[in-house]
Amino acid sequence: MENSRFDLIKITLPDKTVIEVLKGIAAGEVLEQVLGDREAEKAVLVRIDGVLRDLSVSLTDDCSIEAVFLEGDDVLHVLRHTTAHVMAQAVKELFPGTRIAIGPAIANGFYYDFGYERGFTPDDLDKIEARMREIVSRALPVERREVSLSEARAQFLALGEVFKLELLDELEAQGVESVSLYGQDGFLDLCRGPHLPHTGCISAFKLTGLAGAYWKGDEKRPMLQRIYGTAFFDQKELEAYLERVEEAKRRDHRYLGKELGLFSVDEEIGPGLILWHPRGAAVRKAIEDFWRDEHMRRGYSLLYTPHIARRDLWKTSGHLDFYRDSMYAPMEIDGVAYQIKPMNCPFHIAVYNSRRRSYREFPLRWCELGTVYRYERAGTLHGLMRVRGFTQDDAHIFCRADQLQGEIREILDMTLYVLRVFGFDRYDVYVSTRPEKYVGSEENWERATSALKDALKAQGLSYEIDPGEGVFYGPKIDIKIKDCLDRSWQCSTIQVDFNLPERFGMCFMGEDGQPKTPIMIHRALMGSIERFFGVLIEHYAGAFPLWLSPVQVVVLTVTDRADAWARSVADRLKGTGFRVEIDLRNEKLGKKIREAQLMKVPYMLVIGDKEIENKVVSPRLRSGETLPAMELDDFMALLVKECGTAFADAARQRRPDTD
Structure with missing residues (x-):
């Protein structure tokens, strides 16, 4: 007896051909009919209406079907x-x-x-x-x-x-x-x-x-x-x-951090709390100096804020409701509960609210290298990458609605420039949307999300949606950089916030003489100095570019007859702002060179009798390459040029539409 029409379903193939098959047939059997036994044997899965399924799945409704092989x-x-x-x-x-x-x-x-x-x-x-x-x-x-x-x-x-x-x-x-x-x-x-x-x-x-x-x-x-x-x-x-x-x-930053004398963690002080050693602190200073200079150049003002605040502040901000598990226990001072800060934003809002504001002042761009403390489970702590105390390269921009697009685009431009300076030119961009637990109206969330998407499109940046991964007060753009091993690291974030300004009663006098609520943008370029430093260590395997190296030049003497000229060379370099060490030990030159190479010092200046006689220096690179002897002024000019290369290259890569 022939099958009833009701026992058949329609299957759409990748070439849009439609076939009819018995309802309940296994997907793999359909592939055998369409592809033949030999080709169907190569299929390992099937895509039904775009969703991966087992070959054994029964087809009960009309659908599209596609064979899937061992790839992708x-x-x-x-x-x-x-x-x-x-x-x-x-x-x-x-x-x-x-x-x-x-x-x-x-x-x-x-x-x-x-x-x-x-x-x-x-x-x-x-x-x-x-x-x-x-x-x-x-x-x-x-x-x-x-x-x-x-x-x-x-x-x-x-x-x-x-x-x-x-x-x-x-x-x-x-x-x-x-x-x-x-x-x-x-x-x-x-x-x-x-x-x-x-x-x-x-x-x-x-x-x-x-x-x-x-x-x-x-x-x-x-x-x-x-x-x-x-x-x-x-x-x-x-x-x-x-x-x-x-x-x-x-390249593990924990191993290199110890070998190169950059940082350590001491259990007597506490897990997840970083001790910056002199060499690591030198790199941190170079990072922070660049960070401050670039912010000043782009119209930001610097803030400093306390490490603790009354507990009520965190109630108003919503952190106690949404972030309590990551906050440390309160402490009592003069009968009042205080809490160590997990974020900097409420302090910046307090600066804003310290006086009346006018629409003419906007945008206000405030930045802070603010140290915060967050509880992380002991099992999740990992060197510099997951810590309990860290310094955010934080900033908050307060602006009018008509300025929002321009500010987000300027932040994107600055973010990508800074990342390129540090050697990161590959990244993935995500827009993280409203999570399950959130504050504020859905209308404001939609406005904020649209603003982020529109700014990315205007910059010509493609992005993916990361559903439900926004913070409780607003959606965000996340930029995940890729290192030399093609690993992704979450660093930069841009968050549009309509909610905290409302919760803290922020306002400004509009052009029409009526009070209005500003829009707040939360922004970090590196995420945290600690984590970013860890990424840099692994990206460069500890061999930092010259401008970031903890020691840029080490002066090595062949004999003690060279000590005076070596000290003079080192003093001249230090006086020009370079980070220099001098090795006057009574050791063989080969040993001094090997030790400097192991410490990944970019340049070694060998000082012997010829250098003293001709008042020159003989540079040697950490790679083992040697340069011709040259006058000290010429060597310093070489250093200046090399230090400036990263900044010049990053500037040349700026998108034309953001100039």
Whole structure:
């Protein structure tokens, strides 16, 4: 008997051809009909109405369908997720009694958390990796089943998977009635998917590390064992990634910070609190001097504000409602509660409110290198990148509505110029929209979001939307720079705020003689001096450009006969503003040179009998290259030119429409 029309659904193919198939047919079977068996075998997923799904998914409604092969970032994410499941299966087989927690794909690979009676070891990783290769070689089918919550609970209860049972309880509380389970060869996991059709799709993977991790990130919950790994489409990509990882280890700012004498953290003082050593402080001064000079050039005024304030200030600002978990406990002074500041913005508002304002004063551009303190969990602290006390390169602009577009464009221009000066000319731009918890009206949020988008378009900058990642008082532009290893770092942010001006009763007298509320723009170029410094260390592997180097020149003597001329050279250089050290030790010249190179000093000036006789210097670069002997004035001119190159190059790259 012929099929009824009601048993058929329409499938639109990538070339817009429409075919009819039986309702309930698996997506993979449709691909076999369309592509033929040989080509369909290469497909690992299917895109249904633009969404990645398993090949086994049943088609029940009219839709568009497209075969997906082993390529592309979204498929790489699925590959890594499937590899995480294979790893969990290997762990369960090798270490009976292990309980599985969660195992997601992440930016550069995947991890899985396990509950086990002891910590895993590097030797265990070798065993797990070997078992994973065996599982891959068997090309086990990865099967998906949709089951009721009660059936899933029964299965995980039988397996003793207490963490999965807890997740099911949470899903039930959310009103979820059914879940999807994925399994291969007896291994079972609670997962949304999708996944590759069989384990044989995996070829190039590596387990990369071990760590402890609290269940759900809660220090009061069980400590689990986390195994990290990564996977790629082929071995060549994997090897290139592992080489980058090794290079990243060599550039680790924590290691270089110690080796180069830049900074340290002392447990007696407290974790996440940075001690800047003389050399690190010299780099920081160079950064801050440039920052201040550039702000003054662009019409900003400098502010300094206290480190604590009455607790009521943070109630008015909304921080106690929306940011309490990141703030330190209050302290009592003269019977009044005070709190150490996590932000600078309420202080800048207080400066604004210190007197009446007129529309003629705008825009007001105020900047501050303001040190703030925020609580971070001990397990998240990481050198300079995640700290508890840090200095923001903060600024707030107060303007009229008719000035908003121009101010955002000027901030964008300044941001990109500053980043280029420091050597960053690659970046991704995001517009972060309203989060779940926010203050202010939806109308103001829409106005602020539109202002950011319009300014980016006017600057010719493409961007992506980062939904729900705005701060509680307003949307923002985030600029994530890319370093020499192609890693992204969040640094610059621009936030339009209609809310805090209203909460603090800010106003100005308009041209029509009526009081109006200003618009406030929050802005940071580097994010924090500490984190930006950490990024710089890793980007340059500690070999900073000349203008940033903690020691720009070291003067080396061959014998003690050269001491007087060496001191004279060093004094002349210091008097011109260069950062100079002098090495008069009774050591072999080769040893002095090697030590200076290890400290990544850009220039070494060798002073011997010939240099004394001719009153010249013989420059040597940290790369080992030597320059001809030259007069000191010529050498200083060389330094001045090299220091100015970064600023000149960045200025030349300015967009024509922002001049």
